[in-house]
Every structure is written in C-alpha cells, then in structure tokens.
Amino acid sequence: MTTATARRTPADKHDERRRALADSALRTLGELGYARASLREIANNSEFSHGVVHYYFQDKLDLIVYCVRQYKATCVHRYDGVVAEASTPVGLVEAFADKLVETIVDEAPMHRLWYDLRSQSMFEESLREAVLQIDQTLEDMIWRVISTYAGLAGKEPAMTPHVAYGLLDGLFQQALLGHLCRREGVLDDLRAQVVELMPVLLAP
Amino acid sequence: MTTATARRTPADKHDERRRALADSALRTLGELGYARASLREIANNSEFSHGVVHYYFQDKLDLIVYCVRQYKATCVHRYDGVVAEASTPVGLVEAFADKLVETIVDEAPMHRLWYDLRSQSMFEESLREAVLQIDQTLEDMIWRVISTYAGLAGKEPAMTPHVAYGLLDGLFQQALLGHLCRREGVLDDLRAQVVELMPVLLAP
DNA sequence: GAGTTCTCTGGACAACCGTCAAGATTTTCC
DNA sequence: GGAAAATCTTGACGGTTGTCCAGAGAACTC
Structure with missing residues (x-):
C-alpha cells in the first residue's frame, strides 16, 4: 500500500x-x-x-x-499511426509498407503463432470463434488503411474489405515464411510488392 | 505371378x-x-x-x-486440363475459378493439411525444404494458368509469379477457412473474386 | 523342402502430456 | 495477531506418444 x-x-x-x-x-x-x-x-x-x-x-x-x-488487442492498432500521420497517398503507402516490413522483423514469432492457430482452427472447431473474430479485426485494421488511402487519392476502393485483406495477407504470409527461412531480399520485395499492389486496390 | x-x-x-x-x-x-x-x-x-x-x-x-x-505429386497437375482446353480469356478464367471452388469442396482436408504443414515449417526447420519445394511447384502451377491467360488475352502479366501466387493463395486460404466454418456463399464469393482479380494481374 | 531374407506384429520402454488435489505459503480482513 | 481467504507449489495420476525390439510369419532362393 x-x-x-x-x-x-x-x-x-x-x-x-x-x-x-x-x-x-x-x-x-x-x-x-x-x-x-x-x-x-x-x-x-x-x-x-x-x-x-x-x-x-x-x-x-x-x-x-x-x-x-x-x-489481438496489442496488435490491432499497429497501423493507426500510419493512418493518422499520412498526408499524401504515396506517403501512406510507403509508411504502410515500411510498417509491414517492421512487423515481420520485430514480431515474426507472434505472427507465425497466429498462422499456426488459424491453421489449427481448420481442424479444431473450438478455436474457430476466436480465430474468426481476430481475422475480422485484422480485416478492419487493413480496411482503415485502404479507405484512408482511397480518400487521400480521391478515389474509391475497387474491392471489398475481405478481398483486400485476403490479398495482402497472402503476400504477408509469403514474406514471413521467406524471412524465417532467411531468404535474401524478401523484406525489400514485400515493400515493393505492397507499393505496387496498393494502387491496384483502387478504382481507376 | x-x-x-x-x-x-x-x-x-x-x-x-x-x-x-x-x-x-x-x-x-x-x-x-x-x-x-x-x-x-x-x-x-x-x-x-x-x-x-x-x-x-x-x-x-x-x-x-x-x-x-x-x-504434391497428385496435386500439381490439377489445373492442366483447364489450361489445355481454354480457348478464350474469359473461358479460362471461369474454368479456373470453377476448378478452385471444386478443389475446396473435394479436397478441403488435404488443403488444410497443407496449410498446417506450411505453418509448422515456420517453427520446424526440418520441414522447410519440402515446404519450399512444394510452394514453388504450386507457384509454377498457378503461373502456367496466368501466362496462358495472358497469351489468350494478348497481354503481358503485370506481376511476378511469386506475387500472383501469393495473392491467389491468400484468397484461397480465406475461402477454405470460410468453407470449413460452413459459411454461406464463400464458394460463390471465391469464384467471383477470382474472376474479378485475374484481369488485374495483366498489364493494361 | 530347407534355409535365408524380407516383412510384419504386438508388446514394452521411457518420456511426456493435461489435469488434479492436498497442503504450504501468502495476503486480506476484522 | 489471528482467522479466513487467496494464491501457489509440489507431487501424483492415468493416458498417450515415438521408438525400439524379439520373434512370428511370409516370400523367395537354391
């Protein structure tokens, strides 16, 4: 006391x-x-x-x-700073890509655990509720980035939140595996891939 | 004898x-x-x-x-028929999307096992060599579809094989989880998503 | 058909697992 | 400070695991 x-x-x-x-x-x-x-x-x-x-x-x-x-609670606001501080479309995309790379470097164990659990939930029904909730939260997180990006670019997103999250998650997962395998250049590749992909997510 | x-x-x-x-x-x-x-x-x-x-x-x-x-050996030629029989870009895309959906319906257990093993390889180093080999084979498989599609459309792919595979794999994995959770419409969604995504993979 | 090699069975093993409970220890409250 | 409640330690339990092995059975050779 x-x-x-x-x-x-x-x-x-x-x-x-x-x-x-x-x-x-x-x-x-x-x-x-x-x-x-x-x-x-x-x-x-x-x-x-x-x-x-x-x-x-x-x-x-x-x-x-x-x-x-x-x-999930500690992870879900990781990109809030990126969204808040962005002032141009290109700036947002680059800050976002940098943050993704930083996430892989700093928190690879946590993220491989996440993919492990999500895979386990395909077998273990009792894990699904939590997994789906977290997946939804991550989707929302990504969507905050993308809708902000669309706003800054003066365009509309060309995809649903679900699809956009699925695409980015695919690239992220690939890069995580490559990083854990100590492959050269995977992080730079991921950054470039995201910078290239983001404009595609917007309607012309 | x-x-x-x-x-x-x-x-x-x-x-x-x-x-x-x-x-x-x-x-x-x-x-x-x-x-x-x-x-x-x-x-x-x-x-x-x-x-x-x-x-x-x-x-x-x-x-x-x-x-x-x-x-891997049984899986790697699943889309060869689609590639061989396609005569128009739209026909190829639709046949490919149909085949992806069919794969989820018919072989969900095999594919959740695959994602399970790929996740495990993030922890278990001794699994990585086999996983990376298979991943490469799947990437090649997808790339045969996409390059054929580009040829039929008279355009060039706008992405590397690695990126294209990562994007499609993200959508596929998402749909697989949704299917195993018995979510309504995930298969139709996947089909529509793929049909919509494929043109984006080509240069304008 | 005897002998040799290959194939397979079923039990034993040590180690590890999740779970539990009895009791020691600490904290809280009057 | 002592009773009551909470927190924690420790050891034990039944069960499962991967691995190994002695020996049974089948197949093959000569």
Whole structure:
C-alpha cells in the first residue's frame, strides 16, 4: 500500500495475473508453436509453476484462446499511426509498407503463432470463434488503411474489405515464411510488392 | 505371378508399400492435422500395424515429409486440363475459378493439411525444404494458368509469379477457412473474386 | 523342402502430456 | 495477531506418444 498503483481490487489483480501468465505463454507459444508448447514449458519460461495454470485458466484451450485474444488487442492498432500521420497517398503507402516490413522483423514469432492457430482452427472447431473474430479485426485494421488511402487519392476502393485483406495477407504470409527461412531480399520485395499492389486496390 | 502387373522388383514393392502407407497416413493427417495425428492413429486407419511405420520410414517426420511430397505429386497437375482446353480469356478464367471452388469442396482436408504443414515449417526447420519445394511447384502451377491467360488475352502479366501466387493463395486460404466454418456463399464469393482479380494481374 | 531374407506384429520402454488435489505459503480482513 | 481467504507449489495420476525390439510369419532362393 505504499504506492499509488496499489488501488486495485482483487478481481483486478486476478485479471492482471492472467495477463502476466498469458504474456509469458505467448512468448513460449511464439517460439514453439501451438502443438509443442506444453503447459510445463510455458510455466518454466515464466515466474510461475506449472500447476498455477489451472488456477487461472480452465484448461489449456482456455489459456490459448485467452492468449490469442490478448495478442489481438496489442496488435490491432499497429497501423493507426500510419493512418493518422499520412498526408499524401504515396506517403501512406510507403509508411504502410515500411510498417509491414517492421512487423515481420520485430514480431515474426507472434505472427507465425497466429498462422499456426488459424491453421489449427481448420481442424479444431473450438478455436474457430476466436480465430474468426481476430481475422475480422485484422480485416478492419487493413480496411482503415485502404479507405484512408482511397480518400487521400480521391478515389474509391475497387474491392471489398475481405478481398483486400485476403490479398495482402497472402503476400504477408509469403514474406514471413521467406524471412524465417532467411531468404535474401524478401523484406525489400514485400515493400515493393505492397507499393505496387496498393494502387491496384483502387478504382481507376 | 499370374498377372502382367507382377513384374516388379523387390525395390518396387518396397516403394509401393511406402506409397500405400503414406496414402493411408494422408487421410488421417487430413482429418486430424499434423500435431494430433499419432502414428498409432495413422496405422489404425490403415491395413498395417503401428510398428510397421518404422520399417518403412525412419521416424515420424520422415513419414510426414514423404506424405507431403506424395500429395504434391497428385496435386500439381490439377489445373492442366483447364489450361489445355481454354480457348478464350474469359473461358479460362471461369474454368479456373470453377476448378478452385471444386478443389475446396473435394479436397478441403488435404488443403488444410497443407496449410498446417506450411505453418509448422515456420517453427520446424526440418520441414522447410519440402515446404519450399512444394510452394514453388504450386507457384509454377498457378503461373502456367496466368501466362496462358495472358497469351489468350494478348497481354503481358503485370506481376511476378511469386506475387500472383501469393495473392491467389491468400484468397484461397480465406475461402477454405470460410468453407470449413460452413459459411454461406464463400464458394460463390471465391469464384467471383477470382474472376474479378485475374484481369488485374495483366498489364493494361 | 530347407534355409535365408524380407516383412510384419504386438508388446514394452521411457518420456511426456493435461489435469488434479492436498497442503504450504501468502495476503486480506476484522 | 489471528482467522479466513487467496494464491501457489509440489507431487501424483492415468493416458498417450515415438521408438525400439524379439520373434512370428511370409516370400523367395537354391
């Protein structure tokens, strides 16, 4: 009770603990993937013991889904700055492409985890609700970029948000795999690809 | 030795056995995914016992990689007919879009397995070589469609094979997930999306 | 048809998994 | 400060996994 930050209720503390545990789990999940990250390994890479997981989460799937949702929350506003600070169409596109590249460099483990989970949801029905929600959020995020870009260019988007997201996601996924394989030039390629693709997404 | 087909060497028979085992394994893998398909489950869904796997394959990963390569071989010529029979640009595009939809309907388990394995290769380095090879083969397959399409239309492709494949793969993956979630209209959407996208892939 | 090689079975193994619960430890509250 | 509630540790459990192996069975050679 010595600091001003100690004014939290027990429920808040409980949530805070869940977040901390999920944070540790995300690191391990990003390193090992969904299948090979055991609860013991997750706990080992954290300050907790392996039994505490079932105090804060019902089971492994509950933990995973919570982790994924938490990751979504930190991820969804990554391009807000790009949108806010852009003043020209070309400037927006280049800042966006740079940010995509930066994302791959800085957060490759998190994103391979995301693709892992999305693939798992094709088999595991209980993952689908969370995955579809996150996918929708990412689509919205991309759409904020594209509609802003269209506004700056004085044109209309030529595609639905869903299609635009699907196209960009395809390129991003390809670049992520290439980056993890330490292929030369994939990041520059991605930047160039995005700069070239974005005008195509607008109606002439 | 009563039939004409019995003229195989022991080595051939060994390979044939490997193929049969891999065939069974592919079915189970398509149903359960890479992580949850155990060797026992794979053997149970086949005519073999679980011990025989290590007679024909070094370990689980060896089996998986062999399966993936075998799947590639059956998959890589799926669109050859479309390319061969097309006589007009629009006809090619529509036949191609139809075939993509048919692929999702008929072979959803195989394709979710493919995306599962590609995601796993982001974590497991030993999978990458096979995955990159297959990805390249699929890219070549797509490129045969697109370059034929460009020829029929009397234009030039506006993108590299890599980019074109990335874009289409993004849409395909999205549609596959939607199909597995039993979303209404995803297949019709995919068809329309492809028909709309293909002209964009050509230079004006 | 005996002997050799190939093929396959089924059980055993050590390791690991998710889950749980009993009890130790800490925190909270009066 | 002591009771009550919360948080956490530790060890155990039943089950599953990949792998290995001794030996049964089949196929082939001479």
